[in-house]
Amino acid sequence: xxxxxxxxxxxxxxxxxxxxxxxxxxxxxxxxxxxxxxxxxxxxxxxxxxxxxxxxxxxxxxxxxxxxxxxxxxxxxxxxxxxxxxxxxxxxxxxxxxxxxxxxxxxxxxxxxxxxxxxxxxxxxxxxxxxxxxxxxxxxxxxxxxxxxxxxxxxxxxxxxxxxxxxxxxxxxxxxxxxxxxxxxxxxxxxxxxxxxxxxxxxxxxxxxxxxxxxxxxxxxxxxxxxxxxxxxxxxxxxxxxxxxxxxxxxxxxxxxxxxxxxxxxxxxxxxxxxxxxxxxxxxxxxxxxxxxxxxxxxxxxxxxxxxxxxxxxxxxxxxxxxxxxxxxxxxxxxxxxxxxx
Amino acid sequence: xxxxxxxxxxxxxxxxxxxxxxxxxxxxxxxxxxxxxxxxxxxxxxxxxxxxxxxxxxxxxxxxxxxxxxxxxxxxxxxxxxxxxxxxxxxxxxxxxxxxxxxxxxxxxxxxxxxxxxxxxxxxxxxxxxxxxxxxxxxxxxxxxxxxxxxxxxxxxxxxxxxxxxxxxxxxxxxxxxxxxxxxxxxxxxxxxxxxxxxxxxxxxxxxxxxxxxxxxxxxxxxxxxxxxxxxxxxxxxxxxxxxxxxxxxxxxxxxxxxxxxxxxxxxxxxxxxxxxxxxxxxxxxxxxxxxxxxxxxxxxxxxxxxxxxxxxxxxxxxxxxxxxxxxxxxxxxxxxxxxxx
DNA sequence: CTGTTAGCGCGTTCAA
DNA sequence: TTGAACGCGCTAACAG
Numbered sequence: 001x002x003x004x005x006x007x008x009x010x011x012x013x014x015x016x017x018x019x020x021x022x023x024x025x026x027x028x029x030x031x032x033x034x035x036x037x038x039x040x041x042x043x044x045x046x047x048x049x050x051x052x053x054x055x056x057x058x059x060x061x062x063x064x065x066x067x068x069x070x071x072x073x074x075x076x077x078x079x080x081x082x083x084x085x086x087x088x089x090x091x092x093x094x095x096x097x098x099x100x101x102x103x104x105x106x107x108x109x110x111x112x113x114x115x116x117x118x119x120x121x122x123x124x125x126x127x128x129x130x131x132x133x134x135x136x137x138x139x140x141x142x143x144x145x146x147x148x149x150x151x152x153x154x155x156x157x158x159x160x161x162x163x164x165x166x167x168x169x170x171x172x173x174x175x176x177x178x179x180x181x182x183x184x185x186x187x188x189x190x191x192x193x194x195x196x197x198x199x200x201x202x203x204x205x206x207x208x209x210x211x212x213x214x215x216x217x218x219x220x221x222x223x224x225x226x227x228x229x230x231x232x233x234x235x236x237x238x239x240x241x242x243x244x245x246x247x248x249x250x251x252x253x254x255x256x257x258x259x260x261x262x263x264x265x266x267x268x269x270x271x272x273x274x275x276x277x278x279x280x281x282x283x284x285x286x287x288x289x290x291x292x293x294x295x296x297x298x299x300x301x302x303x304x305x306x307x308x309x310x311x312x313x314x315x316x317x318x319x320x321x322x323x324x325x326x327x328x329x330x331x332x333x334x335x336x337x338x339x340x341x342x
Numbered sequence: 343x344x345x346x347x348x349x350x351x352x353x354x355x356x357x358x359x360x361x362x363x364x365x366x367x368x369x370x371x372x373x374x375x376x377x378x379x380x381x382x383x384x385x386x387x388x389x390x391x392x393x394x395x396x397x398x399x400x401x402x403x404x405x406x407x408x409x410x411x412x413x414x415x416x417x418x419x420x421x422x423x424x425x426x427x428x429x430x431x432x433x434x435x436x437x438x439x440x441x442x443x444x445x446x447x448x449x450x451x452x453x454x455x456x457x458x459x460x461x462x463x464x465x466x467x468x469x470x471x472x473x474x475x476x477x478x479x480x481x482x483x484x485x486x487x488x489x490x491x492x493x494x495x496x497x498x499x500x501x502x503x504x505x506x507x508x509x510x511x512x513x514x515x516x517x518x519x520x521x522x523x524x525x526x527x528x529x530x531x532x533x534x535x536x537x538x539x540x541x542x543x544x545x546x547x548x549x550x551x552x553x554x555x556x557x558x559x560x561x562x563x564x565x566x567x568x569x570x571x572x573x574x575x576x577x578x579x580x581x582x583x584x585x586x587x588x589x590x591x592x593x594x595x596x597x598x599x600x601x602x603x604x605x606x607x608x609x610x611x612x613x614x615x616x617x618x619x620x621x622x623x624x625x626x627x628x629x630x631x632x633x634x635x636x637x638x639x640x641x642x643x644x645x646x647x648x649x650x651x652x653x654x655x656x657x658x659x660x661x662x663x664x665x666x667x668x669x670x671x672x673x674x675x676x677x678x679x680x681x682x683x684x
Numbered sequence: 685c686t687g688t689t690a691g692c693g694c695g696t697t698c699a700a
Numbered sequence: 701t702t703g704a705a706c707g708c709g710c711t712a713a714c715a716g
């Protein structure tokens with residue numbers, strides 16, 4: 001069971017030199033004869049030598065590892081962010097450990113503990129929809145380990161954040177619906193625990209106000225993002241005395257489900273009711289009618305989060321900056337709001 | 343920059359006892375007074391103490407970590423496998439580090455090095471479509487670190503593997519098409535580097551043979567899974583002198599793209615041409631017409647891979663078993679082969 | 685350019 | 701039941 005690990009000592013013995021020389025050769029120390037350097041490297045390769053990162057971390061107090069915590073892996077959104085983040089981290093010479101929280105607070109807490117135990121040099125995080133207590137994140141601050149939030153950020157912590165302009169995106173979505181002649185626009189909103197939901201709601205409200213459309217509280221339904229419930233809310237909306245002629249959904253999965261429900265009922269999209277989503281998931285261009293939505297620069301979000309993190313890691317704790325990067329969304333107009341497109 | 347880490351010594355000092363006692367208390371050693379035990383645990387919590395896994399790994403020569411390497415994160419397939427695997431690993435008390443290879447051989451090699459440097463206790467792997475050389479995996483065997491393949495397995499290594507019954511799935515797909523009256527069934531196949539492709543191809547061929555349908559080489563097109571190329575192949579097939587009346591695609595993304603291309607051309611699905619995919623991605627039930635495909639027990643695959651891995655980890659190297667688990671697929675019949683299904 | 689020494693944080697002997 | 705001492709593999713001083 002316990003395999004023999006090849007160590008620096010093995011190389012040193014095989015070559016008849018000291019361990020420190022081997023260590024120097026392996027770390028690219030300049031004060032070393034090029035012959036010995038080559039000999040060491042060759043022997044290392046021959047013996048399948050692998051530096052033991054645990055030993056190195058123990059000394060340097062750095063693990064050369066960045067942690068990524070995402071709330072879920074089921075939508076295409078977070079995997080793409082992870083890809084962007086991983087690329088940026090790798091380019092900077094860092095390893096990455098990823099964990100997903102299953103949209104569960106307890107799992108998220110456990111994940112942060114894994115990160116701490118692994119002595120990560122920093123983490124980027126998007127929270128679960130359940131997360132209301134942030135103590136498990138504050139530990140990182142206290143320990144001097146930088147933390148950067150993206151997408152689902154923690155408002156009460158003064159740390160770097162990467163977000164898209166949710167307010168602006170929602171605003172654009174609603175103005176687009178108004179421009180197609182819709183007037184009773186409902187909003188399937190997200191939970192208030194996510195500040196993102198609140199920003200999108202505000203964009204929705206302000207777009208209506210700016211255009212002198214009265215706000216009807218009956219048309220605003222916050223829900224917990226459990227897809228199975230969409231059907232209930234859509235049916236409810238359609239049975240109102242004055243039903244909506246458009247629905248702006250908090251995200252694409254919600255919008256897709258809305259489309260499916262409405263199609264089953266037999267209403268025409270967009271003539272009877274138009275739909276707009278948020279995020280431009282892969283499926284949104286394929287469903288019929290294709291979904292009008294706001295596209296996000298997904299990989300760029302991951303990349304930016306890592307960039308901010310690396311910046312923090314290179315500073316003293318006393319010198320940390322809590323910048324917030326806000327990336328723009330693009331309105332992608334498709335058939336769920338404009339039938340005549342192609 | 344260098345943050346002060348809370349160590350056992352800090353706890354020992356604060357309590358005025360020895361480090362070894364603290365260590366024992368923290369590891370649940372029975373030879374310890376319950377009072378001191380409690381005192382230590384309380385102080386540890388108070389000081390936000392986190393055990394340094396690097397130090398522990400250095401001593402125990404175990405990292406308590408399992409590595410997962412997947413070829414990509416873009417389809418919904420691998421994220422789901424990862425979820426299953428992670429759950430099983432966590433349940434067994436292991437941490438997990440995930441990396442994705444971007445379908446690139448070089449990245450995959452780099453990922454294995456990260457795993458080795460992190461001293462993982464074992465890994466589960468699904469290879470990239472490019473991988474033809476397996477030296478980077480064989481290192482694990484030589485070092486006595488168990489490795490388990492899933493889905494995209496390495497035929498030339500005698501290690502545990504988890505697969506679905508690709509042959510049987512393909513066979514069922516083709517027999518289903520035949521049962522709907524189709525006779526010229528094309529196959530958009532995968533690259534030969536993936537043994538999975540070969541097994542699906544064989545299932546396709548044998549189903550035709552069994553039913554005395556002549557095999558037409560023109561109808562079999564292997565490709566490298568680059569979705570952008572599907573359009574070319576589908577157009578090519580449709581322009582044959584005797585075009586196919588059905589297409590069995592190697593996987594769902596290929597099948598989806600095929601549907602989109604055919605719809606654009608204006609042919610009717612399934613009347614003019616029927617389509618079958620493989621894997622039952624989320625999108626397959628939503629596209630119109632919905633896609634007939636083979637569903638895989640995705641999370642079960644990840645879970646099974648971890649189970650096999652844990653089993654290997656508990657054995658001596660000399661006692662390793664190279665079992666192969668084959669999980670069954672289910673044919674999910676939808677409108678892309680049977681129009682009348684509501 | 686190279687060898688020697690100390691010690692990173694912790695688990696684990698061996699004594700007491 | 702506790703304490704002291706050793707060493708996991710490696711890097712970073714300090715001497716040559």
